[in-house]
Amino acid sequence: MGELWHGLSAQQCLARLGSDADCGLEAGEAQARLARDGANRISGRPPESGFSRFLRQLREPLIYILIGSGALALFLREWVDAAVIFGVVLVNALVGAIQEARASSAIAALARRVPRNCRVLRDRELRICDAAELVVGDVLALEAGDQVPADLRLLAVRELLIDEAMLTGESLPAEKAVESLDEGCALADRRNLAFAGTLVLRGTAKALVVATANSTELGHIAALMDATASLETPLTRRLARFSKQMLVLILALAALTLIVGLARGLPLAQMLMATVALAVGAIPEGLPAALTITLAIGVGRMARRSAVIRRLPAVEALGSVTVICTDKTGTLTENRMAVTHLVAGGREYRPGDAASEGSALRELLLAGVLCNDATPRCEDGVWSFEGDPTEVALLPAALASGLDVAALRAAHPRFDALPFDASRQWMATLNRDAAGATLWIKGAPERVLAHCAARLAADGQSAPLDMAAELGRATVLAAQGFRVLAFAYRAGEALPDGEAGPWTLLGFQALEDPPRAQVPAALARCREAGVRVVMITGDHAATACGIAERIALSRHAPLRALTGAELAVLDGKALGEAVRSVDVFARVLPEQKLRLVEALQAQGEVVAMTGDGVNDAPALKQADIGIAMGRGGTDVAKQASAMVLADDNFATIVAAIEEGRAVYDNLQKFMVWTLPTNFAEGLIIFIAVLVGVSLPITPLQILWINMSTVLLLGLALAFEPGAGALMQRPPRAPREALLPPVLMARICLAGALLVAAAFSLFHYELATGSSLAVARTAAANLFVFGEMSFLLNCRSLTGSWWRAGWWSNRWLWPGMFAMTALQIAFTYLPAMQAAFGTQALTPSSWLSVAVGALAISLVVGAEKAIRRFAALRADSGRVMDRW
Template sequence: MTAPFPIAPDAHHGLSVHEVVLLLETDPSRGLSDAVAQERLARFGPNTLPAPTGSAVLSTILRQFHHPLIYVLLLAAVVTASLHEFVDAAVISGVVLVNAVVGFIQETRAEAALDSLRAMVRTEATVVRGGHARVLESDALVPGDLVMVEAGDKVPADVRLLRESELRVDESALTGESAPVDKCEVVLPEATPVADRRNMAYSGTLVTAGSGTGVVVATGSETEIGEIHRLVGAADVLATPLTAKLAWFSKVLTIAILGLAGATFALGLARRQDAVETFTAAIALAVGAIPEGLPAAVTITLAIGVARMAKRRAVVRRLPAVETLGSTTVICADKTGTLTENQMTVRRIWTPDQAVEVTGSGYVPEGDLLGADGQRLSPDGNAALRWALLAGAVCNDATVRFDGERWTATGDPTEAAMVVVAAKAGLAADADHGFRRIAQIPFSSERQYMATLHTTPEHRTVVLVKGAVERVTEMCDTAMGADGALRPLDRRAVTAAADCLTAEGLRVLACGMRPAEDSARLSEDQLAGAVTLTGLQAMLDPPRAAASAAVAACRSAGIAVKMITGDHAGTATAIAHSVGLLEAASREGAVLTGADLAALPDDDVPATVERARVFARVTPEQKLRLVQGLQFMGHVVAMTGDGVNDAPALRQASIGVAMGRSGTEVAKDAADVVLTDDDFATIEAAVEEGRGVFDNLTKFIAWTLPTNVGEGLVILVAIGLGAVLPILPTQILWINMTTAVALGLTLAFEPKEAGIMTRPPRDPREPLLTRSLVGRIALVSSLLVAGSWWLFEWELGHGATLPEARTAALNVFVVVEGFYLFSCRSLTRSAWRIGLFSNTWLVVGVLVQALAQILVTYLPAMNSVFQTAPLDADGWARIFAIALVVMSVVAVQKRLGQRKAC
């Protein structure tokens, strides 16, 4: 939808009410007529977010097969079918099919975030048309409609406010602002960011107090939430480090297999060997080189990682996300609800005679009030403290309740914090039952205070006041001491105390009281110069208890942590210091605001955001921009978030992490991982699990590729020497399929190695096959070729039949794989230091494979199918001797590698 009138849809905050009404051709009291509304609805469309066009189901399915490794597997299925090994062909085809189904499900789930956004903007709205108020579905709203909102309503479209009465709107899901925003009709500069546009109410936000009337200036895709919808849809879903590495590995493997098979066939023809036999040998080489068990190993290893993460309160929505967390180099953490509790908490109370520390966190009414000496205080011994607490808790519209699982607040979070601190001081009964409200002056952004008239438990009448420090102190000429006596107000002391608390990132409110002369009336003129200041309450959304330790653990693991929030820079900086993101004297450029980012040229963004640690007052588009900047610098970025405003960045990030408790459905659907406890410390635990998953995948590849390469080389050597094949294609398939399941998959259950979180993250540019891993594969595959060829020739030279010699060569591969499996439990440490029985599944797998080898060697039916023959004890002794030699050589190579690393 295009802008309906000649003005940018996000510029109405810079116009007067009169200009907006004229521009939108509406009536500020009667609204649009039904006829005009219907014409505009036909012209601009319904007030909904556009549904995705999507791609055809068939093309989505076909995309699941568009991968080099899948091509190789399909080739393997065709080859095995041509060899009349239909069972093996069916198994390989089944692996391909399962991977395609999983991929299809994951891809169709990607639209869930957009579906949640569309659902979020659907609501009912009170609309004035033709001078009559009526309730309509929000879909029917059009630009120029006059809408009315009150506490509890969801704002149905982007609205320019015409009139308001004590209106407050919770915009945290859209802007990240931790506290509800006071609204007014004042004209604002055009450059005012969304989070500071106090004369606007935006679609999808929630009215927490008061009421208001406004004119709809944008609907559907032209709203702010519509812009987020566009960003979510446009965000690139990047390949994870694992999928990117597997794609590269698969391409290389495909080229290598086809090249070797072609070279084998050409070599045989050049030596004038039988074309059919040569072709059969080339097929055997291709079959041997294909790691049929790799896709299954990847899926199962990731699935086990998912289960382990779930036990640590991280629910994974996309399998590759498990490994991506282990590759993370930067975590961009949302402040509110992730690093903090998302529950305002009073931390300091100042009275004219005393400074008080408050313990406890969040809405749980547990904690103490402590004096300067650390001793617990009671409000009974300090009149000023008691009246400061009562003013905060009684002159208040919030409630805090236990819902059976946790303490939750209804109403303004700031007021909820004052209710909780009074309960900590033992004043809950007084606050709830002892005071009866008679009249009130509600809070407003212009007034900046709230006042209430009550009768006390002693049947006296009293006025209680709370609000901005500057505004409340204007009403005060006196202050209350600890003994209850009144004294002249020391304004400098109050200002100094408030400034000191504000410098710590705390939000400060002043409290006061006065006995009431008129027991039935309350007006503003009664308060001027007549209120007694009782104290200041200072609060903030406190850091989570485990946040500091988790940040420190991430940094020791080489992972940079950056805070991103829509809150003010001062608040963000204070929290960043408290959790260890900023040192006492942070370097220049460590804290950036949305305005700073907006002023940066595109070329300077990547390097600048890499240096910065805190980003405050940022918009959804800027969050997306800084994630892209970090990715441009080569980082694997994990982004956390809970609001609608986080959804585009969650989709763009290498790994999106949403909050399970406080997060919106939009954020959860856009994310790859959901934290069930909303705790940053869980991310650190998930990173640890992710590193373990990648380690196990690497171990599987280090274990399986020497066999595949060795099998291919055995065939190549046979062709080169003009000799008979030491292993047949059917025997190669037996080795690959049985050992992959019985032996290789047991590595998925391998426990994490010690010190996994003390090493730096892997370089995202590092290939799956590192130089050391290639060296290990080359060494073991060479030993396999040499050992199997030597034993094959030895058996033939000492009177064994061809089936017996081939059976001996087959068992060399399997037994060496079994011994080598124990070595692969760690790529750097000795198998003996790990402990032979710390992975029970591995021991079970070896026993199962041993039984399978006995059957294929001695069972007549198996002898007939696989052309094998029984072996005597001497033959097995030679096989195990070769396996021990390979194991010893690998151990020496590990030891030399450790010395070189030192």
């Protein structure tokens, strides 16, 4: 909002907007303002059309080469070749477009946060009005259950409690008042405002509309999201670089092939088809489909671990994460208030400690049961509670210590009550039992203590009150991040009237949103995996730091924390230093969360961001991987995220990172397996032109090899189980090459072996009198069975393939069997022979194919063994040096 309405009095706000608290706006004036300012709807950029998404899939470097090759085949009247090439292009584009279409608009989800109807004061009458027709200056009535339709300045309130967690990140509802506040107070502390999209839990209010549509805090977040571009994942960035490099290499090789062929006097049409064959052979056509399917398999595995992936590239991005920016409430904590500390009679207790009859502990718990508006229910021995989260938390604490809540309320019926008031900061109830009437009080420690003259000792007897000591106990608990409530009582037949007291202090109950039990172990695994964890929350700094210390969040001592107010004054350099060393960022605004994520990314970090509220959405969208809460998260947060935690548990993020690393390993295995074939197919065409012989394989045979082997052989690698010690190695460097030099060397070795074996077999067949069709059929089969033998070596990029387990991949052997059956049909079936220009092979030819394929596997296996041996010697040498 442009104006600092919280700093003005209610009357100043009404005067500035030309409104009246008792009459509201006139209908004509409201219509004029609606025409001027527009409807109360949050809007954003129009979504991209499906056709635009489809066309964008074609703007890839390698796709350009395929389209050009298909056009050239059409020009040369090679209809079948052209149809197959364009078919591959179409399938890849459709897969990509469908994948992107799954992401829904977060702006639309924001718009759904605004309710449809509300109660508006117009022409002195309270009317039901469509929320879209609200204008600045309207006066509204709110009550429990309402969703706030616009940003409001409160004019009058009665026990108003609003859940603002989705906007501010506060774990507790906000208690509202009407008094003006300091202009510099944080968004979460603006008690005299109500914000669009938040929910009224209790009480009633009269309020003035001060901002609508995109001018609200909700609209401000929508604008941040609109301006935030969706980032590419580390994998997509690596693939983009790899595609550009391949584009240059393929074009250079194709041009060189054409020039060499023409220089040798070969016909132009023949050389153009050779160029098409080279381009088609060198391009890994099956890579996009294999990538999508491998990621989809990862999605299924993660879903079984309660991590729901909304965007496929997020699967791999998880494996690259270097920093997790996590919210506190609901992610690191259980998202429920619970009593964890009890102080009675000068002693400290825990819920579950025995409360003997007449003891101070029992009287303290009894006060929490009676001075309480929460409703308990017990069905089949299972308790459930409804009401204010703070009051709800008091009842399980009493039950844990052996008190019968229902029986105590029946034995001490309530006859009167003084509800909580923000200015008074305490509530009271008048209950009677056989001994007479008792006034039970609950409220802020400093306000309750101010009216106390004595306290109960541990044995239940009255004792002198040491005001400073008792206030010190409450202060220590509050400094640790607990919400502290003081309880007192006095005998009497009436509620306090005027000056309250004197009361007898019963003690304190300290509440918190407790950390999840699995979180400390999950944080330890993150440290082991080299992943840093930073807490970013809208909650109070003391609360955030208390939780952070209990779960051992920090990598060092003491814990370093920074508030949103301190963050606001940092320049770019200071912010960069802060994000490297600060563990907890508390009381932060939505734009500050976004700024923190951007600062981390500027330092080369791959950032995962968790959140559940509307205020988290811009940062969730900006992060390399946005993670929303499935149970407690808003629709807006889910729509802006790439992943949703079905169980809202931080430990699930760690499991998903492990799965993401396994997916990346399998993608690398697939690329190491498939690229030698593309390298060999392109090179064998170039060599054939260079030495002036017939092409050993045709473009159509190349497409057959590439697509059939990818589907039946290569995709089996997507089902490889994760290798051991995935979480004992550091994250991949964000700028690390997609394929490191060791793997590139292996790709070149395997490709060279394929070229040598296929070229040798092709010329051997011709030399023994076989036809050109038979020689090409033998070469094509050698490519396929050579890939099959190499596939086994790719199951592990470092060790022997059988160590991965003979039967650990249930798709491997069926895929190899199916590929063998297809190659038999490719070689002998008349329809396949007519389509692909193949002929039947003799047993001796098949023996040559088998020997060549086996040789490829043995040589690559020997190369891995040599590297392992060299690594072991290097490791032992380093150990000896240290010794």
